[in-house]
Amino acid sequence: MVMQFLRKAGLFLMLAFTSFAALAQDAKWNLPEPVTPMARDIYQIHNEFMLVIFVMFIVVLAIMIYSIVKHRKSRGHKAANFTGPSTKSQIAWTLVPFAILLYIDFILMGIPAVHSIQLMEDTKQGADMVVKITGSQWRWQYEYMDGDAQGIKFVSNLTTPQEQINNQAEKGKNYLLEVDNHFVVPVDKKVRILLTANDVIHTWWVPAFGSARDAIPGFLRETWVQGEKIGTYRGQCKELCGKGHGFMPVVVDVVSEEDYKIWVASKKEEMQAATAGADKEWSMEDLVAHGKGVYEKNCAVCHQANGQGLPPAFPALTGSKIVAGPNFDAEGRLLVDSHLDRVWNGKNIMPGWKGTLNDIDIAAVVTYERNALGNSVGDVLQPAQVKALR
Numbered sequence: 518m519v520m521q522f523l524r525k526a527g528l529f530l531m532l533a534f535t536s537f538a539a540l541a542q543d544a545k546w547n548l549p550e551p552v553t554p555m556a557r558d559i560y561q562i563h564n565e566f567m568l569v570i571f572v573m574f575i576v577v578l579a580i581m582i583y584s585i586v587k588h589r590k591s592r593g594h595k596a597a598n599f600t601g602p603s604t605k606s607q608i609a610w611t612l613v614p615f616a617i618l619l620y621i622d623f624i625l626m627g628i629p630a631v632h633s634i635q636l637m638e639d640t641k642q643g644a645d646m647v648v649k650i651t652g653s654q655w656r657w658q659y660e661y662m663d664g665d666a667q668g669i670k671f672v673s674n675l676t677t678p679q680e681q682i683n684n685q686a687e688k689g690k691n692y693l694l695e696v697d698n699h700f701v702v703p704v705d706k707k708v709r710i711l712l713t714a715n716d717v718i719h720t721w722w723v724p725a726f727g728s729a730r731d732a733i734p735g736f737l738r739e740t741w742v743q744g745e746k747i748g749t750y751r752g753q754c755k756e757l758c759g760k761g762h763g764f765m766p767v768v769v770d771v772v773s774e775e776d777y778k779i780w781v782a783s784k785k786e787e788m789q790a791a792t793a794g795a796d797k798e799w800s801m802e803d804l805v806a807h808g809k810g811v812y813e814k815n816c817a818v819c820h821q822a823n824g825q826g827l828p829p830a831f832p833a834l835t836g837s838k839i840v841a842g843p844n845f846d847a848e849g850r851l852l853v854d855s856h857l858d859r860v861w862n863g864k865n866i867m868p869g870w871k872g873t874l875n876d877i878d879i880a881a882v883v884t885y886e887r888n889a890l891g892n893s894v895g896d897v898l899q900p901a902q903v904k905a906l907r
């Protein structure tokens with residue numbers, strides 16, 4: 518009977534162990550390798566705390582096992598039946614554990630924890646540059662506030678193909694952790710990050726940096742990053758922020774000083790080129806072609822690639838009265854609740870795009886929506902008309 522049970526239990530344990538070992542091979546057991554001073558500090562106190570916890574666990578468990586085995590009934594031990602032990606011993610067995618915990622909590626763990634928190638909060642001291650990061654459903658926008666990079670501003674969109682998300686294609690290596698525009702920072706420079714959000718609470722989080730901070734609408738919150746190792750680091754929004762919560766990753770390139778300079782120059786050129794055509798007259802074909810790309814990157818998450826939306830949360834653009842209506846009144850003023858007004862200013866969950874997209878992108882996406890996705894309004898919105906609104 519007993520042998521049979523042991524054999525079965527042994528077999529079970531062996532199976533459990535082998536499958537566990539197989540799993541363990543590619544599991545990560547610790548925090549990712551820290552690459553900023555903040556992450557290193559967090560990593561260190563994490564390990565220290567684990568050690569404290571481990572020692573406490575072993576000591577308490579050892580006393581328990583010893584007491585149980587040593588005083589078992591078969592050895593002739595009997596449960597004590599005393600009542601009302603002396604006040605002295607009561608005070609002692611309250612104060613001694615209290616003192617031990619006081620020491621562990623305040624000295625062993627408290628001091629390093631306070632040090633770590635101070636490090637996290639100190640965003641200003643020695644900061645080399647400032648970047649403002651804005652979360653919105655469901656993308657991050659980066660804005661360089663000072664230095665050579667001042668004026669650089671871009672949106673970072675998920676690039677994982679829809680087929681991979683729908684299980685129609687094999688998932689890539691950086692599945693849901695890849696974006697079109699990486700956030701680029703120079704190595705060893707302290708980057709002060711100002712965080713806010715347009716709609717709901719998001720969290721900008723890169724595990725290897727140790728920085729995670731909520732981006733809250735109406736507030737400017739801060740964190741900082743000082744990448745010590747050149748490389749690409751990936752993170753995610755970790756605040757449940759709606760349907761696209763799992764689709765707004767963070768990708769940061771920590772690059773050398775020279776590479777950073779090259780990147781700043783090329784980004785500025787790119788931005789100039791993107792707005793250079795704002796004054797010329799565009800053809801409908803060119804606007805629709807450009808608008809398709811803008812739409813798929815920025816609008817399709819909610820309104821769907823085919824324009825059918827997901828009613829009632831996200832209205833269809835195909836057959837929409839707003840899309841079919843005029844944008845300007847007879848005097849050329851923007852009409853309230855017109856197509857362009859909705860795209861420019863947003864409404865409720867619909868984000869306003871005037872701060873995110875340039876004039877060409879807005880003109881193109883509006884023209885696209887009016888003349889594609891099953892609509893054929895037949896008119897063109899020129900980038901110059903959008904520019905005039907600014």
Ligand SMILES: [Cu+2]
Binds near residue numbers: 655719720758
């Ligand atoms: Cu989010």
